Amino acid sequence: MSKIVKIGKVLIGGGNPIAIQSMTNTKTAEIEHTTRQIKLLQKAGCEIVRVAVPDLESARAVKEIKKNVDIPIVADIHFDYRLAIEAIKSGADKIRINPGNIGEDWKIKELAQIAKQYQIPIRVGSNIGSLKRDFEQKYDRATALAESALHEVHLLEKFDFFNIVVSVKSSDVLETIKANEYVAHRVDYPIHVGITEAGTYDTSIIKSSVGIGYLLLQRIGDTVRVSIAGDPIREVYVARRLLVSLHLRKGGQVIACPTCARTEFDVETIASQVESLADETGLTIAVMGCVVNGIGEGKHADIGVAGTKDGAVIFKDGSIIKVVKKEKIYDELTAMIKKTTNVNVE
Template sequence: MKREQTRAFQVGNLTLGGNNHVIIQSMTNTRTKNIEATVKQIQELEDAGCEMVRMAVFDKEDAYAIADIKKQVHIPLVADIHFDYRLALIAIESGIDKIRINPGNIGSIEKVKAVVESCKEHHIPIRIGVNGGSLEKDILEKYGRPTAEGMIESAKKHIDILESLDFHDYCISLKSSDTMLTIEAYTLASETFDCPLHLGVTEAGTKLGGTIKSSLGIGTLLYQGIGNTIRVSLSDHPVEEIKVAKTLLKELGLIKNVPTLVSCPTCGRIQYDLIPVAKEIEDFLNNIHQDITVAIMGCAVNGPGEAKNADIGIAGGVKEGLLIKKGQIIKKVKQEDMVQTLKDEILKMVNS
C-alpha cells in the first residue's frame, strides 16, 4: 500500500511520520494526578499493544504527576492541555514526550513563544488538534457550519504561529464526530500540509457504533495512504480502543504479529454453543502476538473446508468436534475439551 510522504520527527523512542509504521494511540480516562490508577491503565494499554498514550493535564497536580508516571511506563506520553500555557511548561519539565495544544488558544504570543522555546530545548513535538465541534467563531460565521475547508483554515492559523517561531516538529489532527466530514478534512489536509497526520473520528460513540464509524473513517483514509498515527475513540475501556485499532491495521496489511479469528456466524445445523466459544478464544488471542489464523467452525460438514486457510481451528459436532491444522483433520476431541485443546495447540504453535 502506497502511503503519503510526510516529514518525520521523534516522539520518545518512536519516529512519527515519513516511511515509519502507523502508531497506535489511546487516552487514559483516569485523573492524571492519581498516579497509581494512571500507571495501571497505561500498563494495561501497553500490554494490549498501545504505542503512545495521551493524558489530560487539567491542573498543576496533573502536570507534576507526569514525572512519576513516566518512571513506571515504557511508551511515550502525550500531555493534553487547553488554554493554560504554564501547564505545558510544567509537563515539559516533568519529562513529557509530546504536547497536544493549540497555539492560538493559550493567550499572547509571549506565552506561545515560552512553550515553543521549551519544546525546542527539550526536543518535544506538538500536536495541533482541530475539532469540527469547536471551530473558532469567525470560521463558523464564514462557512456557516463545520466544513473541511474551515477545519483546514483553523489548522493553518495554528501552524502559522508555530512556523513564525521557526518550530516545525508538529503534527495535526482534524477530528469530527461526522465520519464523512472527517474523511474530507483529512483528505484535504494531506493535499495541503506535509506534516504527519493523527487520524481519528472523535466522540464516535460506544463500542459498536464507535467501531463502525472509526473503521469507516480511519480505514478509508489509511487505505488511501493517509495517516501516520491513529486513535479509535470509544465510550468504553481504553483497552477496547487498542483491540479495534490493531484489527483495523491488520486487515489493511499495516501491522504484523496480530492473530486473526475466523468464526462461523452459525445456522440451523449447529450442534454446540459456538458464540461463547468464539468470544473466549477471541479474548485468549488478545495475549498472542503472532500472525496466526484461528478458525471456530459450527459443524463438521462444512467446517474442515471453510477452515482450510486457517493455521488451526475446531469444528463442532453433537458430542465431539474436530481439531484442524492447515486444512487437515488431526483428531476428534470431546465437545467439553474443545476449547482447552485449541488453546493448548495455539500455545504450542506460537512457542515452537
C-alpha cells in the same frame, strides 16, 4: 510521504508503522492509578499514551509517571500554556494543545521555544466542537476544520517551530475524511487520525473503521486513536484489529462462521474466548459451527475448530488433527495453540 517526528522512542511518519494511541481516563494526578492503566494499555498494544493535564498537580505527576512506564507520554493541555510548560519540564514526550484556546500569540511562541529546547513535538489541530466562529462562517464544516488546523500549524511555523503533528477530528465520518484529505494535500507533517467522540463500542467501531480505514488506505494517517466511551483498553484492541485487517500490521485474528441450522456448538462463546489468544499468538484461528463447510472455509487459518454431532474436530491446513468432546473444545484448542506456538497460554 509525511516527515518523521520522534515521540519518545517512537518514530512516526515517513513510512514508519502506524502507531496506536490511546488516552487514560484516570485522574492523572493519581499517579499509581494512572501508571497501572498505562501499563495495561501498553500490554494491550498501545504505543503512545495521552494523559489529560487539567492542573499543575497533573503536570507535575507526569514526571513520576514517566519513572514507572516505558511508553511515550503525551500531555493534553487546554487553556493554560503554563501547564504545557510544566508538563514539558516534567518529561512529557509530546504535548497536545489547541492554540485557539491557549490565547495570545506570545504564549504560543514561548511554548514553541521551550518545546524546541526540550526537542519534543507539539500536536495541534482542531475538533469540530471547538471551531472558531470566523472559520465556521467562512467555510463548510470540514474545510473549516482543516483551515483552522492549518492556521495553527502556520502559527507554530511563524515561531520557527516545525516539529509538528496535526489532527483534524469530527464525530462525523465524512467530515473527518474530507478535512484530513484537505490537510494532507497541503502540509507534510504526520497526521494523527481518529473519529472524535465516536460513541459507545458498537457505534465507534463502525465509524472508526470506516473513517480511519478509508484514510489509511489513502496513506493518510501516521498514528491512530479509536475513541470509545469507557475503558480505553478496548480502543487499543480495536485499533490493532483495524490495522491487522488492513494488512498494515501483522497479527492474529479470529475467523468465525455466522452460525446456522448446522451449528453444533456455541461458536460465539468459543470465538470470543480465543480472540485474545489470536492477539497474543499472532495466529489466525477459525471457529466454525460444523464440519460440512467449516474445514474448507477455515482452511487458510493457522488452526481451527469445527463442530460435529459428538463434539468437534481441530484442524490445520484443512486436515483434521484431533477429535474432541464438546465440553473440551476450548481446553483442547488452547492446548493445541500452545503446542503450535510455544506461547504460554493461560
